[in-house]
Amino acid sequence: MIVKKLAIVGAGLIGGSFALALKQAGAVGEVLGVGRNPASLDAAIGRGLIDRVADWAAAGQADCIFLAMPVGDTESVLSALLPHLKPGAIITDAGSTKGNVIAAARAVLTTRFNDFVPGHPIAGSEQSGPLAARADLYEGKKVVLTPEPDTRADALATVQALWVAAGSQVETLDAALHDRIFAAVSHLPHLAAFALVDELAGRADSDTFFRFAASGFRDFTRIAGSSPEMWRDIAMANRPALLTEIDAYLGALQAMRQAVAEKDAEALLDMFLRARAARENWMKTQDV
């Protein structure tokens, strides 16, 4: 057993899957659940994700508190938790952006900030909620931790051990680099998928178009089925890096437009060949 008492804030897909994996691995004793939605918490108990519902006072007595609610709520959750936080309790999170979470945690936790281990599991689904939770969600997936210079080494070690017990590969990155990387490989593609569907949906004759959309469209836009609220928060939280990536993408699309407009078949083929080769190389390194 790595921690006796774990509290998860947000008993949905991310929090619930973490709890389930750790329970199955025997890495945790009791699991408490904190959340705003009683129906969700009931479902989490029903599915065995959490043992009981807790308030902030009870959650603060846990050995480790896992934040798995929308990143936009980090500040308010930490503010509610801080007065009840027992000495030595570790806090970690699963937010998709790290710079803003670290800033919020530093501002609220002040002298207790060194007990906070910023984290981001690279796993998920366009589904959400306790019913979507799975013990194997993190199996073989990367988890990025972005400790700060003042993060307690033993807190970091405990959080690493929990993720390893959940089946993950743990990596550490500088938070700013993390945010740049995920703006490019995750946040921008989500916005690009939402933009494509929204543009099409806004047409008066959109039915005519959707009627003939097929599997390529389905896969390209799968991530446009993701939680709008979560992605709004992520886009707001990672604005500077995301703007850089949107601009890079707009530039790439403009270059492609130019090749099409100028009938430059060779330039177009070069882009397509480079893209396919890069994707094939990437796929070889992946187990996704």
Place this chain on the structure above:
Amino acid sequence: MIVKKLAIVGAGLIGGSFALALKQAGAVGEVLGVGRNPASLDAAIGRGLIDRVADWAAAGQADCIFLAMPVGDTESVLSALLPHLKPGAIITDAGSTKGNVIAAARAVLTTRFNDFVPGHPIAGSEQSGPLAARADLYEGKKVVLTPEPDTRADALATVQALWVAAGSQVETLDAALHDRIFAAVSHLPHLAAFALVDELAGRADSDTFFRFAASGFRDFTRIAGSSPEMWRDIAMANRPALLTEIDAYLGALQAMRQAVAEKDAEALLDMFLRARAARENWMKTQDV
């Protein structure tokens, strides 16, 4: 049996799957294969996609000739075939663009143009070649035929019957509308996926980014694994409609960029909500 002798030009995924489905349905007698690559034709014979290899003279004696090579080769293939075309032989194709194929067919076939039935099966894979062919590739998929006013009614009826025998749902559309629709729901998404991967691959530190790309990236970019040559041809063949779609998409991305830049969380959420709702509605109507 619908046609005694079928010739397929291009015995790869599209042609081979058509032949295989029709053989299994008992809809064709002998299947001839025409192609430039002897190894591919050997593989097509080995997999039972075609019964024998044919030259243009032999292919011209078939009752129906199915064009399943890159659309860019339509003119040269029809020119080679025309001198050998027996009276009453029907030609049909599987090109992803229709306006340019019809123009090429009309220019080459002249008085025999009424024997040409333009078609586009909405099925495929990022894989290609005879080894990727499957008897069920078209099962339950849409096939769009875009007959012209002078297309022979009985030629159209025969091609419809073949596709129905292959398991497809046949729809007819005006060629120009077809090209507009597929520019939006297929050609643009392919370019957008190629552009995203190419932009990332062009960075000096691209490995750092690819290393953390996960399942969302994989699905968004799946179609960037498609044939670069085929997509160059499609982009060139459907230029005007594609440029219109690229511009519409650039506009949608610019609007999203503006919402991010101006911290307009509400506008962003509205776009995401609309996109998700539209995609969910679309998915309900689909079996993709």
